[in-house]
Amino acid sequence: MATIVDVAKRAGVAVTTVSRVMNNKGQVSEETRQRVLDAISELAYRPSPAARGLPRRRLHMVSVVVPFVTNPSAVARVQGVVHGLRSTDYPVSILDVERPEHQEEHFGLLGSGLRPEGAVIVSLHPSENQLASFRAAGTCPVFIDTDVADFSRVFVDDRHGGFLATQHLIQLGHRRIGFIGDKEDERFGFTSSRLRRRGYRDALQAAGLDAAAHFERTGEHGRDTSAELARELLALPEPPTAIFASSDTQAIGVLDVAKEAGLQVPRDLSVIGFDDIEVAGFLGLTTVRHPLYESGLIAADLVIEHIENPGCTPRSVEQDLEVIVRVTTGPPPAQSSN
Amino acid sequence: MATIVDVAKRAGVAVTTVSRVMNNKGQVSEETRQRVLDAISELAYRPSPAARGLPRRRLHMVSVVVPFVTNPSAVARVQGVVHGLRSTDYPVSILDVERPEHQEEHFGLLGSGLRPEGAVIVSLHPSENQLASFRAAGTCPVFIDTDVADFSRVFVDDRHGGFLATQHLIQLGHRRIGFIGDKEDERFGFTSSRLRRRGYRDALQAAGLDAAAHFERTGEHGRDTSAELARELLALPEPPTAIFASSDTQAIGVLDVAKEAGLQVPRDLSVIGFDDIEVAGFLGLTTVRHPLYESGLIAADLVIEHIENPGCTPRSVEQDLEVIVRVTTGPPPAQSSN
DNA sequence: ACGTTTCCTGAAAACGTTTCCCACGGCCAT
DNA sequence: ATGGCCGTGGGAAACGTTTTCAGGAAACGT
Numbered sequence: 001m002a003t004i005v006d007v008a009k010r011a012g013v014a015v016t017t018v019s020r021v022m023n024n025k026g027q028v029s030e031e032t033r034q035r036v037l038d039a040i041s042e043l044a045y046r047p048s049p050a051a052r053g054l055p056r057r058r059l060h061m062v063s064v065v066v067p068f069v070t071n072p073s074a075v076a077r078v079q080g081v082v083h084g085l086r087s088t089d090y091p092v093s094i095l096d097v098e099r100p101e102h103q104e105e106h107f108g109l110l111g112s113g114l115r116p117e118g119a120v121i122v123s124l125h126p127s128e129n130q131l132a133s134f135r136a137a138g139t140c141p142v143f144i145d146t147d148v149a150d151f152s153r154v155f156v157d158d159r160h161g162g163f164l165a166t167q168h169l170i171q172l173g174h175r176r177i178g179f180i181g182d183k184e185d186e187r188f189g190f191t192s193s194r195l196r197r198r199g200y201r202d203a204l205q206a207a208g209l210d211a212a213a214h215f216e217r218t219g220e221h222g223r224d225t226s227a228e229l230a231r232e233l234l235a236l237p238e239p240p241t242a243i244f245a246s247s248d249t250q251a252i253g254v255l256d257v258a259k260e261a262g263l264q265v266p267r268d269l270s271v272i273g274f275d276d277i278e279v280a281g282f283l284g285l286t287t288v289r290h291p292l293y294e295s296g297l298i299a300a301d302l303v304i305e306h307i308e309n310p311g312c313t314p315r316s317v318e319q320d321l322e323v324i325v326r327v328t329t330g331p332p333p334a335q336s337s338n
Numbered sequence: 339m340a341t342i343v344d345v346a347k348r349a350g351v352a353v354t355t356v357s358r359v360m361n362n363k364g365q366v367s368e369e370t371r372q373r374v375l376d377a378i379s380e381l382a383y384r385p386s387p388a389a390r391g392l393p394r395r396r397l398h399m400v401s402v403v404v405p406f407v408t409n410p411s412a413v414a415r416v417q418g419v420v421h422g423l424r425s426t427d428y429p430v431s432i433l434d435v436e437r438p439e440h441q442e443e444h445f446g447l448l449g450s451g452l453r454p455e456g457a458v459i460v461s462l463h464p465s466e467n468q469l470a471s472f473r474a475a476g477t478c479p480v481f482i483d484t485d486v487a488d489f490s491r492v493f494v495d496d497r498h499g500g501f502l503a504t505q506h507l508i509q510l511g512h513r514r515i516g517f518i519g520d521k522e523d524e525r526f527g528f529t530s531s532r533l534r535r536r537g538y539r540d541a542l543q544a545a546g547l548d549a550a551a552h553f554e555r556t557g558e559h560g561r562d563t564s565a566e567l568a569r570e571l572l573a574l575p576e577p578p579t580a581i582f583a584s585s586d587t588q589a590i591g592v593l594d595v596a597k598e599a600g601l602q603v604p605r606d607l608s609v610i611g612f613d614d615i616e617v618a619g620f621l622g623l624t625t626v627r628h629p630l631y632e633s634g635l636i637a638a639d640l641v642i643e644h645i646e647n648p649g650c651t652p653r654s655v656e657q658d659l660e661v662i663v664r665v666t667t668g669p670p671p672a673q674s675s676n
Numbered sequence: 677a678c679g680t681t682t683c684c685t686g687a688a689a690a691c692g693t694t695t696c697c698c699a700c701g702g703c704c705a706t
Numbered sequence: 707a708t709g710g711c712c713g714t715g716g717g718a719a720a721c722g723t724t725t726t727c728a729g730g731a732a733a734c735g736t
Contacts (some may be wrong), residue, residue, distance in 0.1 A: 001450050001475070003692060012444065014716045019694060026695095046450045050397055051692030053388030054721045061431065070417050072616075073715055079408050082434050089443065093399065093431035096420050105427065112339050112384045278410075282620050341722055352686045365683055391723030392691045587721060 002043035011039035024048060042157070058138075061091040062118035062303050065106045067188060069096040071221075072249065072277040073292050074122065077144060080296015081120055088304060090118065097124065099186050111137045118303035120144060120296075123191045140312040142302045144295050145192060152306065152315045154298045158192045161288045161321040162199025162246070163206075164270050168323050169242045170207045173331045174270060177204065178233045178240035179216045180226050180250050193218070193246040196274060200244055212241055215240055226253030234261060234269075241332035242270035248277045255283065255328070266330035276324055284327035291319045340381035349377035349481045360385060376580045396476075400456035400641055403433040403444045405526060409559075410587065410615040411630050415460055415482060418634020426642060428456065435462065438525050456641035458482060458634075465528045478650040480640045482633050483530060490644065490653045492636045496530045499626045499659040500537025500584070501544075503610045506624070506661050508545045511669045512608060515542065516571045516578035517554045518564050518588050531556070534584040534612060553578055564591030572599060572607075579670035580608035586615045586625055593621065593666070604668035614662055622665035629657045 008015040011110070013032060020026040021036045028036075039045075053059040064081050065336040066074050082092050093116065095106040107126050110119050111133030119141035124146070134141060134151075169177050179200050182193035203213040214236065216299075217229035226245060230253060233240055245251035249271030256264065263269045273280060273287035280287050298317055306312065342360075346353045351370060358364040359374045377383070391397040402419050404412050420430050431454065433444040447463050448457050449471030457479040463486070464472070472479060481491040507515050517538050520531035535556075539549040552574065555567035563584060568591060571578055583589035583602075589611030593603065601607045611618060612624035618625050636655055644650065 005692080015693080016695080016716060016722085017714090020715090023694085027715090029714065032714080044446075046446055048392070048450065048692055050388045050391030050395075051721095052694075054386070054392055054692080055694040057721075059388055063429070069420050071613075075413055076419070078432075082407050082432055084434060085438075086434055091401070091431045091433055091447075093429045094420055095429055096424055098424065101422075108384055109383075109387075109429075112386065183486070204669075206655075279617050279620050282617050343722080353723080354686060354688095355684090358685090361724085365685090367684065370684080386722055389691095390724075392693085392722080395691075594735040671715085 002045040004045070004047065006043055006095045007036065007039045007045045010043060018115045031201060058115040058117050060089075061093055061116045062300075062307075063093045063106075063110065063116040064120045064122065065095045065097060065103075065110070065124060066120075066122040067103075067124060067190075068096045069094060072279070073247070073275050073290070076277065076292035077122055077296040078301075080293040080298075081300045082296075083293075084297040084300020085303075094235045097188075103188070106258065107133075109142065110134060110139050115139055115337055118142075118307050120303060121146065122194075123188070123190055135312075138310065138312075139308070140306045142299045142306070144299050147191070150314055151312070152302050153318045154295050154302070154319065156290060156295075156319045156321050158195035159199040159202070161270035161274060162196035162244070163203045163288070163292070164321060164323050165196075165244045165274060165288050166200045166203035167207075168325070169244060169270060169272060170203060170209070174240075174242040174271065175209060175332070176238060176240040176242075177209075177215065178230075178243040179246070180229045180233070180243060180254065181216070181218045182221045182244035183218045193221075196246040212333075221247065221249070223249055223253040223256070226250035227257045228253075230254040230257040231261075240269075242272070242329070245271065245273050248275045248280045248285060251285055251287065251328075252279070252283065253267065255285070263326050267305070268333060270329040270332070272323075272329050280324075280326075286326045286329040287324055289322045295319060339386075340383040342383070342385065343356035344381055345374065345383045346378045348381060349374045351539050366603075372460060392659070396453040396455050398427075398640075399431055399454045400428040400458065400645075401431045401433055401442075401444075401448065401454040402458050402460065403435060403448070404460040405435045405441075405462060405528075407432060407434040410617070411585070411613050411628070412460065414615065415634040418631040419458055419638050420634075421631075422635040422638025423642075435526075445471075448477050448479065449470060453477055456480075456645050458637045458641060459484065459530055461526070461530075468488040473650075476648065476650075478644045478648070480637045482637050485529070488652055489650075490640045492633050492640070492655045494628060494633075494656065494657045494659050496533035497537040497540070499612060500534035500582070500626070501541045502537070502659060502661050503534075503582045503612060503626050504538045504541035505544075506663070506667065507582060507608060507610060508541060508547070510580070510608065510667060512578075512580040513547060513670070514576060514578040514580070515547075515553065516568075516581040517584070518567045518571070518581060518592065519554075519556045519584035520559045521553050521556045531559075538582055559585065559587070561587055561591040561594070563586035565595045566591075568592040568595040569599075572601075577608075580610070580667070583609065585619045586611035586613045586623060589625065589666075590617070590621065590625055593623070606671060608667040608670070610661075610667050618662075618664075624664045624667040625662055627660045627662045630634075633657060640672070 004015050004018050008018045020028050021033050097103045107130045115137050121141045121143050123145045181197050204211045219225040219229050243254050254271050258265050258269050273285050276287045276289040342353050342356050346358045358366050359371050432626045435441045445468045453475050459481050461483045519535050533610045557563040557567050589659050592609050596603050596607050611623050614625045614627040
């Protein structure tokens with residue numbers, strides 16, 4: 001493999017000069033520049049990322065730290081980031097976290113030597129220590145779906161989303177509305193489900209309905225657990241006529257149960273989800289559209305912005321939420337209105 | 339940030355020794371080792387990947403180069419790789435290729451200084467030059483869905499898969515069977531659709547049916563293009579009673595057209611896809627199950643194996659294909675048998 | 677007692693860049 | 707003319723590891 005000194009020799013200049021043309025910095029005459037460029041292409045020279053990273057104290061790439069990369073909403077966001085960065089030459093490195101140790105480990109990297117030029121952190125809350133180490137290292141991550149002071153972020157108003165979803169159900173005439181969400185997460189501190197539930201309560205209250213705790217169920221995130229929870233709700237003496245699930249994955253679990261119980265949706269039971277992941281469209285699931293892919297795209301732009309002008313001036317961008325009405329919601333059964 | 343010399347000082351040893359305990363190589367007395375370990379944790383030392391990569395001439399990570407990372411089958415494979423590597427501490431870096439230049443660029447990295455410790459290449463054919471540069475650099479990529487001599491790969495028998503799909507249709511009684519696949523790809527040289535079509539022809543021939551070229555349509559990969567093609571097929575004077583689409587995405591396009599034309603599936607038209615991506619299950623699409631996620635898992639294992647014992651002894655693993663019968667295929671309409 | 681091996685440790689030379697600092701020539705302002 | 711600045715280029719010191727080589731001490735066989 002050709003190195004920078006090979007190029008320098010061939011072009012008859014010093015390595016400094018080659019470095020300068022590679023990075024477009026410093027002054028170099030058009031003639032010299034051309035000679036160097038020729039030498040580079042003749043030797044098919046490619047700078048070594050490791051060698052370049054050492055003095056610059058950061059690697060030419062952007063890392064995405066994302067919990068549970070297999071779940072559909074994570075996938076959509078990662079896709080957005082990858083696509084947003086496609087026009088640049090930054091490789092994207094995916095750091096999956098499924099256990100708290102992973103988080104520790106990956107954040108450690110961001111605050112230290114690996115220090116990628118840019119980073120996106122999805123749904124995770126670094127500790128104060130970790131944030132301090134980011135600042136110290138000059139890492140300037142963009143947060144998606146997290147509220148972190150002094151850093152850039154792209155987010156939605158989950159509480160308002162929960163409100164919208166519930167309001168939709170209320171407007172259809174429902175009075176007994178169940179909620180299925182994530183169990184309070186002590187490991188990672190995810191907040192979205194909690195906020196969505198708050199919005200749900202807001203909407204009930206605004207409509208003069210009391211938020212009966214026995215209509216709320218939480219559990220491990222997932223289709224099966226959600227089905228479990230839905231079964232409990234439907235076994236109630238006065239079961240809800242509609243269920244708001246705080247993610248589409250969970251809504252699908254509810255749909256599973258409806259089918260298994262012979263309930264027709266939406267005639268016997270209305271279901272609304274949250275996120276609008278790809279399968280929601282196929283299933284005709286009414287849901288709150290959450291621009292996941294776009295959030296990745298925006299995060300990518302912010303990352304580039306931070307890389308290009310350092311200093312970490314934080315920018316926040318909020319994305320809009322919108323109810324997408326499909327076929328899983330409708331008016332409640334007639335006799336239920338008593 | 340603490341460096342290796344800080345650790346060495348604190349432990350009262352030479353950097354060499356610290357390096358040795360970090361990498362578990364060379365002999366270090368238990369006592370010294372413990373002192374170093376203590377110093378490491380007291381200083382929260384983390385080696386810099388760039389610095390470590392420089393002398394070793396490779397970066398501690400594995401790269402996945404994958405075309406069109408947004409399409410569902412690519413996603414499933416990447417997930418498999420990420421998950422397969424989760425138990426190791428290798429970051430996974432995703433190199434998306436959407437244009438031939440990207441391929442050039444990413445393969446350039448693999449053969450040179452970035453040289454990740456491991457690599458998996460999906461569906462892409464490096465040129466002879468590029469392969470040579472891999473060998474020279476000692477990169478030992480694992481190929482998924484590509485036939486490359488002297489390298490490890492995980493693959494399926496696409497031709498047989500095409501055969502199975504078509505055979506399924508024939509066994510149901512279909513005689514006029516359409517095929518929708520990818521246009522011959524001159525940019526990346528993808529082969530799977532072509533092979534699946536060959537299997538389709540094999541099956542027709544084996545059943546004594548002639549493979550009528552006017553029942554075959556190819557176009558840009560995608561749901562919409564596929565719909566276009568399906569419309570052509572269905573507009574034929576004697577339209578096919580069943581269509582084999584060489585991917586689920588394309589099968590979904592066919593389903594779109596069936597709905598739009600008021601055709602009931604499978605009463606009026608049978609549709610079979612290929613891949614069994616996630617939405618196939620939701621749609622009840624009959625398809626050929628292609629273990630995409632598992633292919634990523636296996637590739638991850640192979641990569642680790644190659645990293646642990648260098649030398650690049652190639653291993654091939656073939657995955658089985660299987661028809662998953664759901665609700666989009668059935669016997670042909672009665673009058674069609676003439 | 678002496679060589680030989682084995683075990684542990686350290687010094688120092690890479691690895692391929694970037695960047696700080698300095699030198700040189702030409703030009704402008706004084 | 708003289709001094710300073712600007713545009714251009716080079717020398718050399720980082721950057722933080724790994725690795726090669728060698729050295730010293732302890733253990734072993736004779």
